[in-house]
Amino acid sequence: MSDRSSADILDRRRFLGGAGLAGASVALGAMPSVAGETAKPDPLITEVQDWSRYLGDGVDKRPYGSPSKFEKNVVRRDVPWLTASAESSVNFTPLHELDGIITPSGLCFERHHSGIAEINPADHRLMINGLVDKPLVFTMEDIKRMPRVNRIHFLECAANSGMEWRGAQLNGCQFTHGMIHNVLYTGVPLRVLLEEAGLKPSAKWLMLEGADAAGMNRSLPIKKAMDDVVLAFAMNGEALRPEQGYPLRAVIPGWEGNLWVKWLRRIEAGDQPWQTREETSKYTDLLADGRSRKHTFVMDAKSVVTNPSPQAPLRQKGRNVLSGVAWSGRGTVKRVDVSLDGGRNWQTARIDGPVLDKSMVRFYVDFDWNGQELMIQSRAMDSTGYVQPSKEELRKVRGVNSIYHNNGIQTWLVRSGGETENVEIG
């Protein structure tokens, strides 16, 4: 079966079937056959299709599999005007195309400061120095001989939704909320390596440093390091992807993504924070009074409806599934409420799938839509009793100059034709 023939078939199906695959700008809401009209047999059923007649590819034609060619629109995307160069930039996870809680490795958003470091694991070294009894150097082989753990955690950039502080700006949850992913990490607890080097009692902070051309560095309190930090070499069962820090990265559960240093080459123990470029000029929260909060590590509870959303409008009247994700850096997600009328009335959504510490959950509301306008919102609550605030409540305490840690409630307006857009309401 050639590409051409399958493309022709797809086009024909669109034309004949009203299957609702057309883009958002095209007429929506194609309904099943109108009463009185004679139903026509579907050629996709009555005619033998190429894929049912001819042999498909054999094994090893796709030795490392990739998604169906019909899913080629499911990709990370960037916002070109945000940054000066692609090597110091970010792209976004297509949240509206995903389901469940695990982000496929190839769709985890990327954020680099000096491009992707391509490192042969045989050449990689991790040094631990500073306030330790024995400064040590580890190879990847050493690290893979240590006791290991598996953890599912979300990684959210502190700037996720940061473009929305002053109002609705980007029309798609890929762009408003896509600086997040949730994967299974395999690695070694950082505590194991620190105990091997022997921390001195005066050690209160660590500096984590990457091997990339930015030498990315952040300060991390020892208490967190000894609690649940993992040095990961695998994600979703395979080696880390190069853009995710291959061969070794830090996993700092529940804390802002900038701390999760990729291509990790050095950890220094010290008695105070380093005040690196990333933790002073960036990743501090400038408030309305001109002062700045620093060390705002934890990501607060947050949620977003991924479907419907601007890149995934409602296509059919009648039965529909509203779906979204929620997470909290302080613990587990306890509850997610959804409103269809802009926050006037709420119903509790159904959480399905694993509910884990500092991990995304997936939630659903099964509902009927008769073409009325909807203002869809979601509101997460976590195990500490924290309730995701409205954007209005958040701006009242933070102002609009914060850039980081915008976890306000998102509103999607679904218009009568199903087209869905990012709006602010008042």
Added chain:
Amino acid sequence: MAEGSAQQVAGREPAKVATQLGLGRPALPEEIKAWDIDVRPDGRGLPVGKGTAKQGDEIFQAQCASCHGEFGQGVGRWPVLAGGAGTLKADRPDKTVGSFWPDLSTVFDYIQRAMPYGNARSLSSDEIYALTAYILTMNDVIKDENFELNEKNFASIKMPNAAAFYDDDREIAEKQFWNKEPCMKNCRPASPKVTGRAISVDVTPDSKAGPKVD
């Protein structure tokens, strides 16, 4: 490790090791010297060296100005390094080294590890001292272009916005967000109205080209 263990189905601590693993090898002094490049606010980690703003100006024009502008004013979307004093409460604050950064050590540490962009680790210690001094004069923190910055006087220089940073206090300052019984019915008096729309802003990729940079 109460929080961290919540994901362990078997509920056991897999990583507690009674004895040393014996993995890894001692880091040699030359190796530590090669990698231990970080500089802290108290001056710890500064290499021996010196440079003046005047010397820094020349290096800056050759190595840095194509992105940061001759006077640190920034080119395109590349970072602005100077100016912005008094703008931190304004609608569009200019967060520069002079207006925002609390510590001078951050400048040295960052240049030493990451600059110039695309050719990191290529500057000498003297060149970094000189560039740091030049950035200070751009920001009027030092006025004399012949002032020599070195490892001995470095930590004595105080930055204008140093006092404006404080530790995360969200759990106290935002305690109203810990509200175990959020409103479920008739939570606002009337139906809300749309007050802003992303499609009016029209900067979403794929919808149209992005705006000119501001």
